[in-house]
Amino acid sequence: MSGKQILIVEDDAAIREMIAFSLKRAGFAVSEAEDAEQARLRIAEQLPDLVILDWMLPDTSGLEYARFLKREELTRRLPVIMLTARSEEDDKIRGFESGVDDYITKPFSSREMIARIEAVLRRAAPESEDEQVKINGLEVNLASHRVSADGQSVDLGPTEYRLLTFFMTHPDRVYTRGQLLDRVWGSNVYVEERTVDVHIRRLRKALAPVGYDNYVQTVRGTGYRFSSD
Numbered sequence: 001m002s003g004k005q006i007l008i009v010e011d012d013a014a015i016r017e018m019i020a021f022s023l024k025r026a027g028f029a030v031s032e033a034e035d036a037e038q039a040r041l042r043i044a045e046q047l048p049d050l051v052i053l054d055w056m057l058p059d060t061s062g063l064e065y066a067r068f069l070k071r072e073e074l075t076r077r078l079p080v081i082m083l084t085a086r087s088e089e090d091d092k093i094r095g096f097e098s099g100v101d102d103y104i105t106k107p108f109s110s111r112e113m114i115a116r117i118e119a120v121l122r123r124a125a126p127e128s129e130d131e132q133v134k135i136n137g138l139e140v141n142l143a144s145h146r147v148s149a150d151g152q153s154v155d156l157g158p159t160e161y162r163l164l165t166f167f168m169t170h171p172d173r174v175y176t177r178g179q180l181l182d183r184v185w186g187s188n189v190y191v192e193e194r195t196v197d198v199h200i201r202r203l204r205k206a207l208a209p210v211g212y213d214n215y216v217q218t219v220r221g222t223g224y225r226f227s228s229d
Contacts, residue, residue: 003028007032007051009053009054011058039065043075044185053081069099084104084106101120137149138215156206174222177193179223
């Protein structure tokens with residue numbers, strides 16, 4: 001499981017640093033956020049493989065943010081482990097009802113945390129394992145996040161990867177810039193619509209050497225679509 005990207009959402013810097021140290025030592029890649037707003041930005045930059053989410057955050061509750069993640073198309077399959085000092089059964093049930101995949105009660109050992117993370121990642125893996133989206137010779141492997149064109153590797157940034165994945169799973173449909181922001185960036189990430197144009201240009205530039213840039217089509221006055229026609 002090493003190499004997987006874990007996002008830690010915890011407002012207590014000492015706890016966050018302790019978790020990050022343990023995860024890095026276990027071979028995980030780590031990103032950090034101290035509140036839900038920072039977490040949204042981190043996810044917009046790079047979709048993690050799992051989120052460790054504190055129950056109490058300064059700008060919202062972990063429960064509310066977990067519900068938000070499970071509602072959004074981009075993050076609805078993202079595994080979430082709730083981290084909390086609450087140990088009552090009713091609190092755990094509320095956590096699971098919000099969509100979290102597991103629950104770690106403070107205080108906890110690093111060994112327990114790593115074991116729970118690996119167990120959740122194993123449970124999540126069959127859903128995405130070997131899943132591929134392919135249109136003609138252009139292929140996205142959803143398990144490895146690798147993109148290839150006619151057998152040749154295509155290097156994409158994280159946002160361009162998510163944009164291409166969304167397009168290829170929703171081909172031949174026209175989306176406005178606002179719709180793409182909601183579906184690819186998330187409805188609560190506040191960026192300007194022209195940001196979409198910037199990433200469309202980057203995606204086309206990455207696809208141009210392999211001859212698939214013309215699949216990303218501009219629909220004048222409306223937005224964009226992905227089509228092989």
